[in-house]
Amino acid sequence: MTEGSDEVLTRVDGNVGLITLNRPKAINSLNQAMVDALSDVLTRWADDDDIQTVVLTGAGDRGLCAGGDVVAIYHSARKDGVEARRFWRDEYLLDGQIGRFAKPYVAVMDGIVMGGGVGVSAHASVRVVTDTSKVGMPEVGIGFIPDVGGGFLLSRAPGALGLHAALTGAPFSGADAIAMGFADHYVPHERLEAFTRSIVDDGVEAAVAGHAVEPPPSELVAQRDWIDECYAGETVADIVAGLRERDAGPAHDAANLIGTRSPIAVSVALEVVRRAAKLDTLEDVLVQDYRVSSASVHSHDLVEGIRAQLIDKDRQPKWSPATLNQITPADVEAYFAPVDDDLSF
Secondary structure, three states, rough: OOOOOOOOEEEEEOOEEEEEEHHHHOOOOEEHHHHHHHHHHHHHHHHHOOOOOEEEOOOOOOOOEOOEEEHHHHHHHHHHHOOOHHHHHHHHHHHHHHHHOOEEEEEOOEEEEEOHHHHHOOOOOOEEOOOOOOOOOOOOOOOOOOEEEOHHHHHOOOOOOOHHHHHOOEEEEEEHHHHHOOEEOOOOHHHHHHHHHHHHOOHHHHHHHHOEEEEOOOOOOHHHHHHHOOOOOHHHHHHHHHHHHHOOOOHHHHHHHHHHOHHHHHHHHHHHHHHHHHOOHHHHHHHHHHHHHOOOOOOOOHHHHHHHHHHOOOOOOOOOOHHHHHHHHHHHHHHHOOOOOOOOO
């Protein structure tokens, strides 16, 4: 049985519900219709006794999901932000729904899995990465802040690895994703078809036992000495200074990368991760995310960042404030103000 919209394909094979994100030209980036369709099918399948397991994959060979449709966010932000906030609200409610889903939900995090792609996969009960996985929360590069409950995971990663990922926006491997708590199992890309078939035929546990392998060592974990030390700084400026004090190499690369990011976005991202560490549940973090995103939609840097990266593609954003030293605590605090339509789960 096959159903769903053209952009979210669903079918049932035995007692397994299979969902395919189907915008391959956009690396399956999520739009409002896709979020609505995903929430609808999960709601139905949660109450369908014939469905015992759900499997999420992405169409094409580039990745599960590159994030949200940021061009639509750009146009909404330039107008009044209403559609962007509606998208985020429904997206975060979906992420919470996935986190609470009572049946096995297998997310195949193959290829590119960024931003909103993390939201629909890394909160799953069974999270599978591969040798092609490229996972990340790159929001600070467009003047935005890690959302979709990413802070819940980033704040619970070993040491300061989550802060490193949040402030640089740099992607990390499948092995890193497992080490950081974003994924559970490593299945070679070439085995994915057989793995999915095995879920249908034999169940999730047997499929994992038959196809998952030991992941390679995590390159990020191997660098924890300098990462933990440098990211202990009080402010982003302190962190960058600490990175610069290290010998040339990965620490300097991280400092250079943070230097290209929106100063207000990285400053808020630091606070998002620190506050998320003190929040008890994914839902609590998603409430925080909605407040932060609602503030972001009226910021200069979100529109400017998307313009530079995806509209004009000049890769020359003019951030405002332009430097980290110009960011005040009040600037950061303003992003966490409650909103009239706070999320509730």
